[in-house]
Amino acid sequence: MDLLQLKYFQTVAKLEHMTKAAHALQIAQPALSVTIARLEEDVGVPLFNRTGRNIVLNEYGKAFLERVTRALNELEAGRQEVSDLSGSEFGYVSIASTFMSKRFCNRLASFAQLYPKVNFQLTQTTNENAKLRLLESGEVDFIFTIKKIERPDIVCVPLVEKDIFLAVSPVHRLANRGTVALEELAGEPFINLKADESIQEFCHAMCLKRGFAPKVVCTCDSSQGLVNLVSAGFGVTFFPSPGRQKPNSPFVLLKVEDFDYKSFLYLAWKEKRYFSKAALYFREYVIHQSKVKKKRNRFSTVR
DNA sequence: TAGCTCTCTAACTCTCAGGC
DNA sequence: GCCTGAGAGTTAGAGAGCTA
Numbered sequence: 316m317d318l319l320q321l322k323y324f325q326t327v328a329k330l331e332h333m334t335k336a337a338h339a340l341q342i343a344q345p346a347l348s349v350t351i352a353r354l355e356e357d358v359g360v361p362l363f364n365r366t367g368r369n370i371v372l373n374e375y376g377k378a379f380l381e382r383v384t385r386a387l388n389e390l391e392a393g394r395q396e397v398s399d400l401s402g403s404e405f406g407y408v409s410i411a412s413t414f415m416s417k418r419f420c421n422r423l424a425s426f427a428q429l430y431p432k433v434n435f436q437l438t439q440t441t442n443e444n445a446k447l448r449l450l451e452s453g454e455v456d457f458i459f460t461i462k463k464i465e466r467p468d469i470v471c472v473p474l475v476e477k478d479i480f481l482a483v484s485p486v487h488r489l490a491n492r493g494t495v496a497l498e499e500l501a502g503e504p505f506i507n508l509k510a511d512e513s514i515q516e517f518c519h520a521m522c523l524k525r526g527f528a529p530k531v532v533c534t535c536d537s538s539q540g541l542v543n544l545v546s547a548g549f550g551v552t553f554f555p556s557p558g559r560q561k562p563n564s565p566f567v568l569l570k571v572e573d574f575d576y577k578s579f580l581y582l583a584w585k586e587k588r589y590f591s592k593a594a595l596y597f598r599e600y601v602i603h604q605s606k607v608k609k610k611r612n613r614f615s616t617v618r
Numbered sequence: 619t620a621g622c623t624c625t626c627t628a629a630c631t632c633t634c635a636g637g638c
Numbered sequence: 639g640c641c642t643g644a645g646a647g648t649t650a651g652a653g654a655g656c657t658a
Contacts, residue, residue, distance in 0.1 A: 345627080
């Protein structure tokens with residue numbers, strides 16, 4: 316059993332498809348089949364169930380994959396640690412996030428300018444559980460999440476606090492109002508963002524309290540799609556925003572009366588994990604920037 | 619049923635380490 | 639430096655499953 320076999324196995328297990336895995340590994344498919352067969356012979360049991368032309372990870376395979384992932388991550392951490400000690404490289408930061416907003420990307424870019432030797436590995440997923448799995452398996456250093464994770468092995472730090480506003484098109488009947496009562500939204504077409512489940516659950520419950528269920532006409536995958544639909548007047552949405560209306564905003568934000576929900580963005584990481592210098596600097600940078608931002612927001616509110 | 623796709627096997631090549 | 643064996647890779651082709 317060698318590292319190459321384990322890396323090949325991990326890829327096949329992930330994709331459950333020999334040809335796609337071979338393509339991903341940039342080798343010919345037969346070479347991969349033979350390697351997996353040799354690994355299975357070595358382990359002593361089949362790791363995949365082969366039915367027809369399909370291969371699916373079986374119970375042995377699942378158990379083995381867990382160990383292999385842990386072992387490979389541990390080796391990678393070791394490599395990183397030795398590399399840090401020798402000062403031969405700065406390392407990389409791996410992040411999973413739902414949103415790749417302009418502000419988020421600018422923040423990454425400014426960090427990259429500050430530390431040009433740092434490499435980034437970004438994973439975008441709208442699924443909060445998928446992000447948590449990536450964090451648990453050690454595939455990423457950090458996740459940005461809107462769900463607070465309350466677990467002893469995971470540290471979860473709030474970065475951004477946002478109020479919930481109602482976003483409407485500039486030509487909407489309510490657009491010139493500074494505030495709006497929830498009751499006035501009965502019958503309005505709502506657009507939801509897939510990733511914002513917790514906000515939607517709260518808003519849905521609030522609407523029910525006021526005697527109506529929000530009429531959801533569309534659920535968007537991307538926040539840009541949501542912005543485009545709302546600004547085009549296709550519907551309205553509950554929108555988390557850290558502060559005031561931006562001058563060039565494509566939609567109008569209205570304060571909702573008696574609506575005291577705060578949305579947070581958290582940075583989360585596994586407590587007992589080796590972090591490269593790059594990852595540590597990144598964590599420090601993000602937390603520091605969020606504190607600076609909070610101070611600025613307080614100052615602008617006072618003004 | 620034909621055509622396509624996928625996995626696997628067989629035969630071969632290439633590279634590299636070890637022995638002389 | 640040459641030979642040899644092991645291992646990892648390639649291509650070609652067989653066989654089975656899926657789909658229009």
